[in-house]
Amino acid sequence: MASKGKSKLRLRAQELRSFLEHVIENNMELQKRGQVPIAVEVVGEAGLGKTTIIKDLARARGVGYAKVNLAQIEELGDLVGFPIRQFEMCKKEDSEMCLWVDEHAINSYEKEGYIFTGQNQMSYCPPSWVAAATDAGGILLLDDYTRADPRFIQATMELISQQEYISWKLPKGWHIILTSNPNNGEYQVTELDFAQQTRYISTELKFNVQDWAKWAEEEGIDGRCINFMLMHGRDFIEKEGSKVNPRSMVLFFNAISSVKDFSSSLPLIQMIGEGSVGAEVSSLFTLFINNRLDKLISPEDMMNNKLKDTISEISSVVGNPTGNNYKAAHASILVTRLINYSLNHAKDNTISKDYIERLVDLVKEGVFGRDLSFNLVKQIYAGNTKFKLLAQEKEVAKIIVS
Secondary structure, three states: OOOOOOOEEEEHHHHHHHHHHHHHHHHHHHHHHOOOOOOOEEEOOOOOOOOHHHHHHHHHHOOEEEEEEHHHHHOHHHHHHEEEEEEEEOOOOOOEEEEEEEEHHHHHHHOOEEEEEEEEEEEOOOOOOHOOOOOOOOOEEEEOOOHHHHHHHOOOOHHHHHHHEOOOOOOOOOOEEEEEOOOOOOOOOOOHHHHHHHOOEEEEOOOHHHHHHHHHHHHOOOOHHHHHHHHHHHHOOOOOOOOOOOHHHHHHHHHHHOOHHHHHHHHHHHHHHHOOOOOHHHHHHHHHOOOOOOHOHHHHHHHHHHHHHHHHHHHHHHHOOOOOOHHHHHHHHHHHHHHHHHHHHHHHHOOHHHHHHHHHHHHHHHOOHHHHHHHHHHHHHHOOOOHHHHHHOOOHHHHHHH
């Protein structure tokens, strides 16, 4: 059991990232004062994106990133370095100029005039992931921490609390983050004692379907499957005792991603679903297909098809936002997809005037309804400065400043 009895912050993905940003900034101040940085544990179900969040954080900050998967290490030396004998050597002409020399480097120091004092000790060579670390700073991710052999957990205690191990230290500017699976009976994890738990701050990453959809858009997960998760993800992943997690859903989605038309391949999809996410979820997915929700207009088509055709297609599945046939759930899926698609597109592309005009047209047409149009504009405008031209349109500007 992991982190038994210890309080944890329960955070969504963006909240977790902001929290880790604060810890890193705070750690840098601690190091300036000669104090030891604070480590953080991130607990969460498999497939929530714990590792991805941490890796993306390192990339965004422009710092190093080293991942050590503790559950896959077999030799203790791969984690903490291998033992090596060192000998004390001093300059012949200066008995106070002494240092400890690794046994394989003795010949080099003898040529420089060093001699033995007769003293020796056992030390440890820094492991490869420490040797590759630079003084520019970075994040050391100890992955699957509580699934590791107890020997490895014990060996990391000093590393986590002091950022050193016997004879070597992490370079200044490095921060340690652990990832673990929860103590809910679904994972084979090691029970930690109180002394181990108090060496770091614990946080828990909560599943949120909106966060998952944003990640899925960035990762290129099949859009039809993203629609399904936005429609039904909360129903089974957040369900108490659920045997389905985001990772198993992605496995299912990737296994059917090459199927061009879901409706003509239902037996195959049902079979793959039962083998990956179970009969209940695969049946729900089949119902989703039968209701033709896998054929919702994609964000690419919303932005690139003729405006008249786009409005017509959206209206056919959303209905009239001011009428009794309005399907808010469908409209919400389309808006969420369009927000995530636009922000992801803006990362590596110039946002053209035509792109801005299409967004403005969709808002003016009111096909999504007032509240969702408000959310669409606010999130896109706030998400990337490339969308600043939205503020030049009077009707849209009113939404942005309201």
